[in-house]
Amino acid sequence: MFDQLNARIDDKTDDLVTLTQELIRIPTVNPPGDAYVPCAQYLGNRLKARGFQVDYIRAHDTPGDSDAFPRLNVIARHEGRGPGPVVHFNSHIDVVEAGAGWTVDPFGGEIRDGKIYGRGACDMKGGLAASVIAVEAYIEANPNYHGALEISGTVDEESGGFGGVAHLASKGLFSKPRVDHVIIPEPLNKDRVCLGHRGVWWAEIETHGTQAHGSMPFLGDSAIRHMGSVLQAFEQELYPQLANKRTDMPVVPPGARQSTLNINSIHGGEGEAGTEGKPDDYSGLPSPNVADSCRIILDRRFLIEENIETVKGEVIDILEGLKKDRESFDYAIRDIMEVLPTMTERDAPVVQAVSQGIRTVLGKEPDYVISPGTYDQKHIARIGHLHDCIAYGPGILDLAHMADEFVGIDDMVQSAKVMAHAIHALLHSH
Numbered sequence: 001m002f003d004q005l006n007a008r009i010d011d012k013t014d015d016l017v018t019l020t021q022e023l024i025r026i027p028t029v030n031p032p033g034d035a036y037v038p039c040a041q042y043l044g045n046r047l048k049a050r051g052f053q054v055d056y057i058r059a060h061d062t063p064g065d066s067d068a069f070p071r072l073n074v075i076a077r078h079e080g081r082g083p084g085p086v087v088h089f090n091s092h093i094d095v096v097e098a099g100a101g102w103t104v105d106p107f108g109g110e111i112r113d114g115k116i117y118g119r120g121a122c123d124m125k126g127g128l129a130a131s132v133i134a135v136e137a138y139i140e141a142n143p144n145y146h147g148a149l150e151i152s153g154t155v156d157e158e159s160g161g162f163g164g165v166a167h168l169a170s171k172g173l174f175s176k177p178r179v180d181h182v183i184i185p186e187p188l189n190k191d192r193v194c195l196g197h198r199g200v201w202w203a204e205i206e207t208h209g210t211q212a213h214g215s216m217p218f219l220g221d222s223a224i225r226h227m228g229s230v231l232q233a234f235e236q237e238l239y240p241q242l243a244n245k246r247t248d249m250p251v252v253p254p255g256a257r258q259s260t261l262n263i264n265s266i267h268g269g270e271g272e273a274g275t276e277g278k279p280d281d282y283s284g285l286p287s288p289n290v291a292d293s294c295r296i297i298l299d300r301r302f303l304i305e306e307n308i309e310t311v312k313g314e315v316i317d318i319l320e321g322l323k324k325d326r327e328s329f330d331y332a333i334r335d336i337m338e339v340l341p342t343m344t345e346r347d348a349p350v351v352q353a354v355s356q357g358i359r360t361v362l363g364k365e366p367d368y369v370i371s372p373g374t375y376d377q378k379h380i381a382r383i384g385h386l387h388d389c390i391a392y393g394p395g396i397l398d399l400a401h402m403a404d405e406f407v408g409i410d411d412m413v414q415s416a417k418v419m420a421h422a423i424h425a426l427l428h429s430h
């Protein structure tokens with residue numbers, strides 16, 4: 001049976017390549033959320049023609065949704081010949097902007113040396129295409145299977161997933177009894193099972209000051225200098241503290257096996273060209289002023305061993321300390337986003353099924369990894385309360401969001417075989 005399934009997937013290699021190329025050629029760039037409708041319909045039309053029940057769900061009133069940029073998701077379901085487990089493959093259809101530095105057309109789907117190039121080739125249209133081929137091959141090889149198979153193409157993963165998986169999860173589409181097992185074909189490599197991700201806390205800190213003429217700064221109070229004292233305290237106290245917090249989570253790359261903090265942005269004083277009150281083409285000199293406000297955005301990634309109250313408390317302690325020690329220091333802090341870490345157990349059915357697929361197809365033991373950043377698994381765990389969920393798919397994680405992103409055709413074929421084996425194991429596990 002597995003030989004026949006593998007042969008069927010090999011026979012579909014051209015179809016897999018064309019499908020990936022055509023998905024790349026639909027430029028679903030987010031933000032703003034371009035071309036979601038044609039991409040969802042392209043996927044829906046293909047699966048409808050193959051006997052799937054196809055539903056389109058627009059996430060009205062979610063961030064970014066408008067008539068110009070509708071947040072349109074597609075979910076397709078194929079019913080087997082009798083009741084049984086439901087296996088779902090979820091892929092995001094959005095990609096990040098192309099950016100500079102490409103040597104090929106980022107939306108051309110060009111093939112070179114056995115690789116398909118384009119924005120989203122690796123993250124994650126290659127994985128989406130591999131899962132479509134795996135499911136179609138499985139159904140053809142096992143027309144009398146019991147259970148159901150689902151494929152979804154969801155939006156906005158790159159911007160938090162609120163109009164995508166979070167929206168569908170809030171409608172019960174990622175909960176039992178509708179679905180039992182979820183595989184997200186993010187590019188974690190064909191031989192790795194990704195069990196989950198670290199947590200995230202984003203926050204904005206603002207320091208306050210008093211405006212004055214820049215030639216007489218002593219008449220004002222610089223919010224930028226106050227922010228300097230915050231950054232200095234982070235360097236001296238917080239960063240060493242974070243470096244000491246190591247995790248047992250198998251995060252890749254290993255540099256992310258500790259707590260991390262990035263300062264995503266800093267803004268203070270007069271705006272630059274293109275900001276409020278300054279047209280894009282403004283090229284004059286700045287005017288001298290003492291800044292009355294300075295803001296930074298924190299991006300703190302935390303571990304399953306930490307709790308979010310402690311994570312926030314470390315920062316607030318530093319700010320409160322400065323308030324005591326530094327004359328006229330005043331600040332405000334605002335939460336932007338928080339996501340708790342998630343990690344599926346290694347003995348969970350979906351982990352076992354994909355692991356067995358990797359052993360059979362690739363002849364090696366799988367690696368178990370944790371993603372440094374979050375992906376849509378968070379919504380499936382927290383909103384759907386479904387914990388039998390992992391990420392598994394072709395492509396090299398480091399290439400995601402880079403110029404000249406690609407996915408290897410052989411890798412896609414092999415991971416489609418692993419997915420098809422996993423489908424078989426999960427449908428027969430109950």
Ligand SMILES: [Zn+2]
Nearest residue numbers: 123124157186
């Ligand atoms: Zn992705």
